[in-house]
Amino acid sequence: MLRYTLRRLLGAIPTVLLVIVLAFVLVRAAPGGPFDDERALSPEIEANIARYYNLDEPLPVQFFRYLGGVVQGDLGPSYRYRDSTVSGLIADALPISLRIGGMAMLLAIVAGVGIGIVAALRQNSALDRGVMAFAMLGISVPVFVFAPVFVLLLSVKLQWLPAGWSSTPGLSKYVLPVVSLALPQIAYIARLSRASLIDVLSSDFVRTARAQGLSQASIIRYHALKPAMLPVLSYMGPAIAVVLTGSVVIEEIFGIPGVGQFFVRGAMNRDYTLVLGIVIFYAVLIVLLNLIVDLLYGLIDPRIRNR
Amino acid sequence: MTLLEVDTLSVRYPGVTAVDGLTFAIDRGESLGLVGESGSGKTQTAMAIMGLLPADAEVSGDIRVDGRSLLSLAEAELNRVRALEISMVFQDPMQALNPFVRVGDQIARILLEHRLVTEDEAMPRVVDMLDRVGLPDPERQYRAYPHQLSGGMRQRAMIAAALATDPALLIADEPTTALDVTVQAQILDLLEELRDETALLLITHDLGVVAGHCERMLVLDKGARLEEGPTRSLFVSPGHPHTKTLIDAAPRLGSAQPPSPRTSETILAADRVDVIYPEDRLQAVHSADLVLKAGETLALVGESGSGKSSLVRAILGLVTPAGGDIEFNGAALPPDVRQRKPADRKRMSMVFQDPVGSLNPQMRVKDIVGEPIGSAKHASVSATLTRVGLDDSFRDRFPHQLSGGQAQRVAIARAIITQPEVLVCDEAVAALDGTVRQQIVNLLMSIQQDTGLAIIFIAHDLAIVEGLSHQVMVMYLGRPVEIASARDLFSRPGHPYTRALIDAVPEPDPLSDKYSFVRGETPSPIAPPLGCAFHPRCPHAIARCRVELPKPREVDNRMVACHRYEELRDESGSVTN
Structure with missing residues (x-):
């Protein structure tokens, strides 16, 4: 287990490195620079700023200087938010993003699995067909379409929930962002767990359990649920990535001061280090969460535990 | 009540x-x-x-x-x-x-x-x-x-x-x-x-x-x-x-007289072949020799984990052996099938256990049989189908439209259309019903009589083996433990494991009081026992068997790997219990 973990962590280094290189090149390929949109500066000052931030060096030198910092855990200063480091900005914005992302994942799992089980047990009934049609809708319609529709209906027309973010305490401001973020995941997980449970329920060991006189509830609880959840668990890795990227859109729509909003602003402002820092942070986060998912997989499936 | x-x-x-x-x-x-x-x-x-x-x-x-x-x-x-x-x-x-x-x-x-x-x-x-x-x-x-x-x-x-x-x-x-x-x-x-x-x-x-x-x-x-x-x-x-x-x-021992041994030239020889699967951390075959004569049927017998399938896969080049040589008609064959000449590959072919599963479900019978020669139209497709007992009405069928026996006939036709010299049948009749099984065995024997084809017949069922094989090789945990003519082996099993296999065959006779003595199961090849691999299950094991690996020896016109062969033979005229 420890060796496997170490091997996976070492194997992730090239992935993260590739992400850094690609992000660096793409950010620099975009026209403009971090200090362009302010009022015109004299060439001397511009040169001074460039020198201060080492932007006058050749790109490869800048890249390795930056990489050297990243390896030591230093994501550099933000070019836009004066006196702030990228690490500091991420640390400030992270709790809100984590809260929303975590709540969305939790909601997606609980609701998705629940709906999936109910649909599987009533396979091909009107309920099953209806739920699955809705799930298809949830998967196909993008977040940036239904989130504004929610706002329009529930906030503007019915006035049940706040339309945007405020610093006042209370849970109501979370409802729309979390539900919007979770909805496609609920739909996908519901379809996945339905198909998986139907598959498990037709396996030989479930037939054995029926022959042993176990009730449907016992069969689900003691025999079918665990194996049926394995595909859902494998999906957690990609799901986390989708929720993270989805949060960028959601935070922008609802005006939530999370990491995603910093990311969008950073990209607009050509805040090179901020964009790069968030990309690297997300890449590492996704790699780690995928590793955790795979380790959990080993815990659930005894056949691969000792591999 | x-x-x-x-x-x-x-x-x-x-x-x-x-x-x-x-x-x-x-x-x-x-x-x-x-x-x-x-x-x-x-x-x-x-x-x-x-x-x-x-x-x-x-x-x-x-x-x-x-x-x-x-x-x-x-x-x-x-x-x-x-x-x-x-x-x-x-x-x-x-x-x-x-x-x-x-x-x-x-x-x-x-x-x-x-x-x-x-x-x-x-x-x-x-x-x-x-x-x-x-x-x-x-x-x-x-x-x-x-x-x-x-x-x-x-x-x-x-x-x-x-x-x-x-x-x-x-x-x-x-x-x-x-x-x-x-x-x-x-x-x-x-x-x-x-x-x-x-x-x-x-x-x-x-x-x-x-x-x-x-x-x-x-x-x-x-x-x-x-x-x-x-x-x-x-x-x-x-x-x-x-x-x-x-x-x-119903298969029963002693119902068929084994054919007499062949004295023809050796066509295929495997010499000290090792097969290792590094990923599973196990050695499936240990230094196994195999000799197949032209026109002969060699039965390869053993339970799961005996290495019989791994050995023939190494011979066919489907797994690369970790050691040993394979000779075909006196010339060494490269270990990997991809390095073998197409002409050499056609001289050996194979029939698998699952009749329907080993045929491509999307191909028609004529295409399946014609594939090895690159043409479904060739006259030999019809001729070969006739040879295996299928008339022209089968040419356009798909595998799912065939019964198990018919599918296995198609598989045999596909295997013999290249006119091979060696045919490997890996449990080729194990999935078939009794009557169909005998028909397929008869078909194989008649093809052998017509063409002089040599057959390696992998089986776990000794009763089937008895009637059709000239030579029998018994394997246990990756090693050959006995090689003898079918006549000698069935009338006088030399190795206690051979005896155990023979005794374990259920006899279709309600009055039989046959008793099987062997206990336990084949140990995992990942951790084979020291000494003779069979000693934990052998009723005749002595201290020596637990520490010293018995070398294969030529005695009484057979190869046997047992320390106590002579003793047990002399005690009773055969190795009994």
Whole structure:
């Protein structure tokens, strides 16, 4: 287990490195620079700023200087938010993003699995067909379409929930962002767990359990649920990535001061280090969460535990 | 006293009648064998009794236990009956046990579900049950997952689960078909020993199993009862010709004289071949020699894990051996099939176990057979199909439109169309019914007579091997333990393992009192025993066998790897027990 973990962590280094290189090149390929949109500066000052931030060096030198910092855990200063480091900005914005992302994942799992089980047990009934049609809708319609529709209906027309973010305490401001973020995941997980449970329920060991006189509830609880959840668990890795990227859109729509909003602003402002820092942070986060998912997989499936 | 009554039971699916007006009864404590070929409705009958038929099955007639009809019971009541009055053991214990749940917990769940024990009592009860079915170290096995047990151990656990509730009737559906021969005998003995007052409905295609373990037998054909009666009298004087065909087709030792050994040139030789699978951390074949003469049939015999399939795969170049040489007609062959010349590759071909699965479902018969020569139109496709007994109407069929026997004929046609010199048959008849099996064997023998084809015939069934092979090579845990002519080997087995294999074949004779002595199962090739690999199961093992690996020796016109061969031979004229 420890060796496997170490091997996976070492194997992730090239992935993260590739992400850094690609992000660096793409950010620099975009026209403009971090200090362009302010009022015109004299060439001397511009040169001074460039020198201060080492932007006058050749790109490869800048890249390795930056990489050297990243390896030591230093994501550099933000070019836009004066006196702030990228690490500091991420640390400030992270709790809100984590809260929303975590709540969305939790909601997606609980609701998705629940709906999936109910649909599987009533396979091909009107309920099953209806739920699955809705799930298809949830998967196909993008977040940036239904989130504004929610706002329009529930906030503007019915006035049940706040339309945007405020610093006042209370849970109501979370409802729309979390539900919007979770909805496609609920739909996908519901379809996945339905198909998986139907598959498990037709396996030989479930037939054995029926022959042993176990009730449907016992069969689900003691025999079918665990194996049926394995595909859902494998999906957690990609799901986390989708929720993270989805949060960028959601935070922008609802005006939530999370990491995603910093990311969008950073990209607009050509805040090179901020964009790069968030990309690297997300890449590492996704790699780690995928590793955790795979380790959990080993815990659930005894056949691969000792591999 | 009647326990189970099946009354004009019919099971129909859209377009198919699986069981057709079947009536029979089982008394308390009685054992009834339900026999028939595949598709005769045996399993469908069992599933109907257990209420486990799929939703599209249409059931008519009645099934009663102690006079109470099962077909009208509510689900909850049926669940009580399933565990407490009737329980079932299935064919494949790997599939039938839940791979995600500890073996002991699966059994405990049954007792808890029916409130036969409290949470605290469950574990000791199950451990006791596992002990009774002969699982060594039952506390540890309680916590084991199914994949950590061997095939035989898994089936013992299934039996423990089935008998844990002390049911009145046990239905066993082909309970030993997926197991090795030496293990099969042990499982059948265990069933016999443990069932006690429990009635047994034993479903099998193997008349040897019925002969030894059932008081009465019922012969099914196309879902209907052909005849029924005491096992002994049906074996002695079968009333229906089909019953007689079934009994005659049952493999039995000594029914066929092995052909005399060949003296022709060696066509294929493997010299000290090692096969290692690094990913599984095991060596499947240890320094195995093999000699095949032109026009000869060499049977390769052994249980799972013996390395027989790995050895022929190395010979065919499908796995690259870790060591050793392979010579074909006196010239060395490259180890990897991709480095072999196409002409050389065509001189060896193969027929696999699963007849339908080894044919591409999207290709027509003529394309399958024509593929090795690159043309379905060639005249030899028709000629070869005729040779294997299939007329031109089969040319345009797809594999799913073929029966098992027909599919295997197509596979043979595909294998012989290149006019090979060596044909490897890997358990090629194991999946077929008795009568069909004999037809395929006859076909192979007649092709051999016509063409002088040499055959390597991999089998675990010694009775099949006896009638068709010139030479027999017995393997155990990756090593050849005995090589002899079929005549010598069957009349006088030299290695105790050979003897064990012969003794374990169930005899289709209710009066036989054959006794199988061998215990346990083949150990894992990952951690083979020191010394002679067979010593933990051998009744003749002495201290030397536990430490020193017996070298293969040439004695009495045979190769045998046993320290005590001479002693055991001199004691009794043959190696007996």
